[in-house]
Amino acid sequence: MLAEDTNDEDVSLFDAEEDAGKRSKKSSIKHPVASFFHLFFRVSALLVYLLCEIFSRSFIACMVTIILLLSCDFWTVKNISGRLMVGLRWWNQVDDDGRSHWVFESRKGSGKQQASDSESRIFWLGLIVCPILWVIFAFSTLFSFKIKWMPVVIMGLVLQGANLYGYVRCKVGGKTSLKNMATNYFGRQFLKQALSKEEES
Secondary structure, eight states: OOEEOOOOSOOOOOTTHHHHHHSOOOSSOSOHHHHHHHHHHHHHHHHHHHHHHHHOSOHHHHHHHHHHHHHHHHHHIIIIIIIIIISEEEEEEEOTTSOEEEEEEEOOGGGGGGSOHHHHHHHHHHHHHHHHHHHHHHHHHHHTTOGGGHHHHHHHHHHHHHHHHHHHHHHHOTTSOHHHHHHHHHHHHHHHHHHHHHHHO
């Protein structure tokens, strides 16, 4: 079983923070290359999945291309674009006893203001929309009986879902359980609706 752990110490992971602060704010996107590659591998994998049977008869070539694009996307989002675009980073480490620890980090203090709104929107939209599309592809593959594509779709869902899970945990805090967070959110929404109905009557 995986043991979850949070590293709360302030580690200087963001070497470029000082350099980014010195640059002028000419555009709202401070890291255009990271923003481009954040979406490039994701969208390319989706397009190759959708169009590969039109352009190629080789299932193996399509499958290898999609998995390579998904792998590049996983590495890029996990190691580069998350750190630069929103100031979040996560990883898994195994200690000497063989126990697995998940580490979730975010920029501390003034570094949080460095992420621009447009980069944050690009990051989170790309991170959320693509796994939803892979879920839709999983159901369409299942219902259209194209079972040979199911491993590719599952690979897309797992790799992009892992990044989504890791960054959501970074955003809400490594100590907070996602189930508790969802329960609290829906509880507050229910309470707000109940109070607003009482005020109307």
